[in-house]
Amino acid sequence: MADFKTKYFTMKEEDAIAYSKSILNFFDPNAKLTCKEIGDGNLNYVFRLVDEANNKSLILKQAGPIARISDEFKLSPDRNRIESEILALQGKLAPGLVPKMYHYDPIMNCFAMDDLSDHQIMRAALIEHKKFPLFADHISTFLVNTLLLTSDVVMDHKEKKELVGDFINPELCEISEDLVYTEPFYDCPRNDVFEGSREFVKEHIWKDEKLQLETAKLKFEFMTNAQSLIHGDLHTGSVFIKEDSTKVIDPEFAFYGPAGYDVGNVIANLIFAYVNGKFTISDNAARDDFTTYIENTIKDIVDLFKEKFIKAWDENATERVAKYEGYREYYLDNLLRDTAAVTGLELCRRIIGLAHVKDITSIQDKDARTKAEKIALTIGKTCILQRQTMKTGNDYVSLVKDTQQRF
């Protein structure tokens, strides 16, 4: 049997079974287990272990030694510690909204967690134009609880600084710094621009020095503003969902950064779902139904976020100066400004940069995809440049609808 206690190696399916039998105290010792590697991400191996006779299952997630996204990104498996620690913390801050974490193993760089196979990855579900009426409520709670409750507004400042140290995450942050904040905004060889959009990108993004200056300001804020313990990659591919349940997964990009980063990522990826609906649903009523659902969800997320944030602030703030007249409004205002900026960055980088989203790439018609990309880029650029003005759910919905009508 493989030795799991001495030295890291990347597991195969049979190793995952042996591991769960010898290390995890989860399945019956005599259970007949099957295992399948189901990872579709770029960085990790994800094993689904099933004991069919007893109807039990578990996920074992192991960090690969090198990111599979590209050999250029070499990632230390320490991200697995970060992911398991933050899952445990988020599970306390936002109960029920992340998978349960069972076991972390610093030698094999793996951890075990709930099997969520009855859930679906939200991006895939949205591309099938499914609707999840509880999502806005769930995700706004997740965002408020994980972001506000890890900030200096609420936490003891010394404990918060220790957390900052625990979650320093140089390699994963570098990926975001490059792929989100830098490469999309100039003609970088690693970009991957759809042929139909190339001229538009050249003209409206790469030539815009004012836009570039704003991305520089935002990149430095991303690198220096240790505001909240953020998820760091909260797109719809990091959400497992079913009608009555939302689980945020894959927090391996977590670090102390600007709180608006997570909120903006959620909004941007809903805008991709909206654009996908616009261009792929042929039936008028069905299209309107889906896009209206997305509009309402975006609106609700922003407005519920604000409402819950203010309530949680009033209930939980411990920092004396945070209670000074006007500070809460100033803080939330800045958070919403950052939210708009990141919404814009995510919309641009998923069109121009290395990592695309299926909401857009699955649009088969070339002209439709070009239009969809121009809409996303135009909304994105506006969100970056006019981030001071994006303060309500309606601000987003109006921008999306107005922009969509121009193409």
Next chain:
Amino acid sequence: MADFKTKYFTMKEEDAIAYSKSILNFFDPNAKLTCKEIGDGNLNYVFRLVDEANNKSLILKQAGPIARISDEFKLSPDRNRIESEILALQGKLAPGLVPKMYHYDPIMNCFAMDDLSDHQIMRAALIEHKKFPLFADHISTFLVNTLLLTSDVVMDHKEKKELVGDFINPELCEISEDLVYTEPFYDCPRNDVFEGSREFVKEHIWKDEKLQLETAKLKFEFMTNAQSLIHGDLHTGSVFIKEDSTKVIDPEFAFYGPAGYDVGNVIANLIFAYVNGKFTISDNAARDDFTTYIENTIKDIVDLFKEKFIKAWDENATERVAKYEGYREYYLDNLLRDTAAVTGLELCRRIIGLAHVKDITSIQDKDARTKAEKIALTIGKTCILQRQTMKTGNDYVSLVKDTQQRF
């Protein structure tokens, strides 16, 4: 002989001699050493070891187990590691402007460094109204090199993040958060307000809700903005000086924070020296000579800082987006805004808060001291509220001169 290799204990003078003989390879093995504890700070024991026959001497600095400032602040001796590591780093970034560091001992929580007994603590020298024409040049170099070269503008971002982790400094930061940003701005029992100034403080500081709101914004920036590896306590009591040499000492408050914090502390403490000169030098010509020297020094520090900062940026910036048109100006502008804010905070907190400066407390005449305090508080409040407008050396000199004439 005491055992230095197993367990920390606070040394007496005879232990320091034994330590240097058994651990440090600095003095001749047969040298006759004398030792005197010369610490006048609150947190540490400072032993001066002298071999008179051979004209050699050394400083051994040991962190005490509990801050001597007050039993309320309990400080882990880890600050000694922070101090020795940053002295080594600053010695590389700003050669000749910090004492040479010889040896760090993580068990005894002490380190050895150059004996600077031929230098004088700058605050004491300024109270004697001595002038140091090279100080503006030296300190502006120190500030630019230590602040810019440790930022994301210049450093590899992954290495910078590791440094952020190494210099997380919860206990010392808490002291600054409390004593600089919080307590002076309300009627906190730990404040120590001179009787003559009490009404003025009540009326113009504690009742000013707009000022309080600004201190809240600044406190959160201090806690979250990991911009540069700052000294964290760069007042004139942290500078050893003689005519041709400036050495910045006592960096135990170091952490990644807003770069303007160090610059502002230097300026504020020169303003205290200016006010001291105004009220304690009776001879008109001598008074004008000294205060004009301080005015010119403040002016030169701000203007040389800007000039050297721009030059160092152009020579050393590695971050691509930092080179975008307009970003350098935006960055420097924010740094100068933070500088003004901290100038103001330091001026207020040294008058109102727990820790005073001798420049003010040594003014014997009660009315003169009251006037001096009102001037410092008025300049301080203006620097905080109008921090956006303080951009040149002349802005500071004009504010100081104008305010001084009003009292």
